[in-house]
């Protein structure tokens with residue numbers, strides 16, 4: 001199974017609020033081949049973000065095993081997970097999540113600094129990434145000086161700048177109008193097709209999910225559908 | 235090397251320039267603390283230097299012997315007016331005390347001195363030929379009288395700078411004849427300038443003549459007011475004191491049960507005591523100032539906690555793109571250290587300014603030296619790191635998912 005980039009075995013996630021335990025994910029089994037464009041759908045509270053956080057190594061599963069590029073990462077320390085996030089995973093969030101105090105170019109450079117890449121090289125790599133997402137002349141602008149669509153492109157540039165092999169996008173179009181949403185989706189699709197980056201997308205809009213080839217549907221913390229078929233309206 | 239240090243610095247500076255007023259208020263505690271450390275130490279250093287100066291100007295390892303009260307006849311007479319010390323005591327002290335290098339017996343009187351109709355009331359001191367050595371007070375012009383002139387009670391005088399300018403104006407006094415109590419004295423020397431003593435008296439308002447001449451022709455007495463003694467070295471002053479005590483008791487035939495009929499002032503010792511107490515005072519003041527530095531540190535901790543909370547989302551983002559706990563810890567530690575260092579530097583400038591003001595507006599002398607500046611810089615860095623540690627640690631322990639969800 002050389003081609004499998006992500007393999008989940010019986011993943012479970014439990015949240016504790018006060019004395020109450022809540023099972024946000026139950027017995028998740030999932031194989032994602034390298035270069036796939038997968039969308040995760042489901043009702044609000046079905047566990048999409050929870051799954052995404054585990055896949056993105058932001059959080060550790062309560063049970064089960066997670067193999068990322070063949071390596072069991074479910075028991076790694078937070079520092080080892082930080083290194084994986086830095087080198088393997090890029091994030092695109094609903095709220096863009098750019099650091100307001102840093103300029104556009106500095107935001108894109110951020111993962112490179114934590115990777116220990118020198119200032120000159122980092123700057124060059126960031127500029128290349130910025131070109132890929134078609135934003136020009138905004139290098140030294142600050143996030144609040146550019147549009148939401150542009151901010152999300154900057155976030156995509158930040159996600160791919162360190163040559164991540166996976167992009168985790170949690171409702172990346174949630175804060176954008178439909179024109180800009182499709183624009184962003186085209187960028188993600190292009191990144192998937194041209195650079196072979198595996199993309200995992202969380203959305204609850206079918207037309208957004210239709211950019212992907214494979215659709216996974218969650219309900220109450222379980223995968224109820226995982227197919228390559230065309231979407232049936234929910 | 236992971237994450238260039240310079241970028242953390244740059245980011246820290248950015249944070250402060252964005253929030254200038256807040257940064258300033260935060261560091262006010264440090265500024266006040268460092269400024270008061272610098273100012274108080276500069277006052278202390280100034281006082282020490284002053285005392286050191288006084289020690290040096292007083293004379294070489296000097297002891298002063300004063301006559302005491304005599305119990306003889308049961309009449310206790312006033313200080314300095316009793317007649318227990320003689321010229322021969324002074325001679326014997328020099329001859330028989332190994333720890334003594336020089337001695338001079340003195341008689342001091344206020345007299346009118348006249349030169350060509352100019353009249354000036356000054357202090358006339360009769361003393362020995364070793365006066366210039368003991369008092370570390372060389373002549374500027376001419377010569378001092380020698381042992382022979384003292385032995386023959388010659389009518390010669392050496393004049394101080396103030397008395398000279400009052401009597402002679404700009405004229406060189408050496409070679410002229412002055413009158414003291416209508417007796418003519420030839421001025422053979424002009425003393426160098428000594429300035430004011432620790433009691434604010436002008437030391438240069440003086441005319442010095444041989445002690446013998448003073449006794450026989452001016453005062454008409456056989457005893458002396460004081461004996462100045464110079465010990466062989468600064469560490470021998472106490473030894474000299476003991477030897478002199480033993481010698482004088484023997485010479486004065488003091489019975490073992492009787493108290494001394496003289497006093498010895500060990501000026502070196504007194505000055506050293508004064509120096510020690512001024513050092514203690516400085517340390518005390520500096521300790522109080524250090525407390526305000528601690529208060530300043532708490533201010534920094536407070537604002538860093540606020541800053542960490544405000545920037546929770548940023549911390550989440552940094553963690554998402556690969557920052558480890560250590561990276562976050564380092565970032566906030568550098569920020570608080572820079573903040574505190576910045577306060578320290580402003581404090582040093584303010585402290586130096588205050589110290590300058592004190593020395594111009596008050597009679598206190600202040601000296602700003604390198605050590606307190608270096609110590610302040612290191613101290614404020616440490617305060618920043620110490621008080622910044624808890625907020626930075628808190629930031630580094632954040633859960634990335636929760637930090638990202640923070641609005």
Ligand SMILES: Nc1ncnc2c1ncn2[C@@H]1O[C@H](COP(=O)(O)OP(=O)(O)OP(=O)(O)O)[C@@H](O)[C@H]1O
Nearest residue numbers: 015016017022024043044045046047048049050051
């Ligand atoms: N930190 C947490 N503590 C307690 N419960 C949590 C926590 N995070 C999520 N949950 C719960 O887990 C469940 C799944 O949450 P999750 O955020 O994964 O849903 P989602 O599918 O992303 O929903 P949405 O579409 O609204 O974003 C929800 O019921 C939520 O309340």
Ligand SMILES: [Mg+2]
Nearest residue numbers: 048049050170
């Ligand atoms: Mg969600």
